[in-house]
Amino acid sequence: MNVALKWQSLPGRALHAERLGHLASLCLKLEVKTYPKPGLVSHVDNGAHRDMDAELLCRSADTLAPFFCDLAAAGAGGAGMDRLRAIGVAAERAMLAATEGVNTHRGAIFGLGLLCAAAGYRNAVSVRKSLGRLVSERWDEDILSGPVSLRSHGAVAARRYGAGGARAEAADGFPSVYDIALPALHAARELAPHDEEAVRVQTCMRLIADVTDTNLLHRGGPEGLRFAQASASAFLTAGGVGSSGWRRRAADVHHAFVARNLSPGGSADLLAMALFVDRLDF
Numbered sequence: 001m002n003v004a005l006k007w008q009s010l011p012g013r014a015l016h017a018e019r020l021g022h023l024a025s026l027c028l029k030l031e032v033k034t035y036p037k038p039g040l041v042s043h044v045d046n047g048a049h050r051d052m053d054a055e056l057l058c059r060s061a062d063t064l065a066p067f068f069c070d071l072a073a074a075g076a077g078g079a080g081m082d083r084l085r086a087i088g089v090a091a092e093r094a095m096l097a098a099t100e101g102v103n104t105h106r107g108a109i110f111g112l113g114l115l116c117a118a119a120g121y122r123n124a125v126s127v128r129k130s131l132g133r134l135v136s137e138r139w140d141e142d143i144l145s146g147p148v149s150l151r152s153h154g155a156v157a158a159r160r161y162g163a164g165g166a167r168a169e170a171a172d173g174f175p176s177v178y179d180i181a182l183p184a185l186h187a188a189r190e191l192a193p194h195d196e197e198a199v200r201v202q203t204c205m206r207l208i209a210d211v212t213d214t215n216l217l218h219r220g221g222p223e224g225l226r227f228a229q230a231s232a233s234a235f236l237t238a239g240g241v242g243s244s245g246w247r248r249r250a251a252d253v254h255h256a257f258v259a260r261n262l263s264p265g266g267s268a269d270l271l272a273m274a275l276f277v278d279r280l281d282f
Helices: 010-032 056-074 079-098 106-125 129-143 155-159 163-171 175-191 194-209 213-237 245-259 267-280
Strands: none
Touching: 010 056, 010 106, 010 267, 056 079, 056 106, 079 106, 079 129, 106 129, 106 163, 129 155, 129 163, 129 175, 129 267, 175 194, 175 267, 194 213, 194 245, 194 267, 213 245, 213 267
């Protein structure tokens, strides 16, 4: 069957895009409403950040909702990377205006934005493929060949230390989401079936332990990355959120990150992406 015959009506696609935009924004706010996350901003404290707090991050997430909606609608319309990139640039400008110049969600605009576009496309053509696979199939070459942000701390660290970074992650279909975060998320629900915050903490720790987070490389170099991964791994090996006293132990890890000015912002973005995909994928 010609997939063009299966495209939804414009009103249906617009409604779906709006829902996707709000879901993406909600997932960003759920990431904020998670404590203890090592070194990261939460509703409890500002972690290793002096320039942002939970209120600012939630304001940023609300500001980005209509842009995530636009990305979903563009994906539903079969847009190429040039169109998606233009929406992303507009989203970043709106974010910086809302936060008075603080980079709260540049990485999430990129990663969650691509997933929104893929979700819009998938719904429009009724294809049963994972969002990550669709991102890779439709836009991988353009992701890798597109302009490199000179302002991104993560991109600078990726170049300096030879790490793959966000672009390689996206072009490959978000393996850190599908192979690390989602299995951790589902396993954590067995450990803490009635505590979604605990589930998010466990998933965040697993991401920190297993991902080469370029934000950690930027702040602490290879030594900081090794410390962060070892600390998160030790928490998980001791039972994670399935063990007694886990909140105190997670808080201790958090405070150790803050003392070293470490913040795994890439893992935070991946957590939000995993929450988004978990709601939508099969």
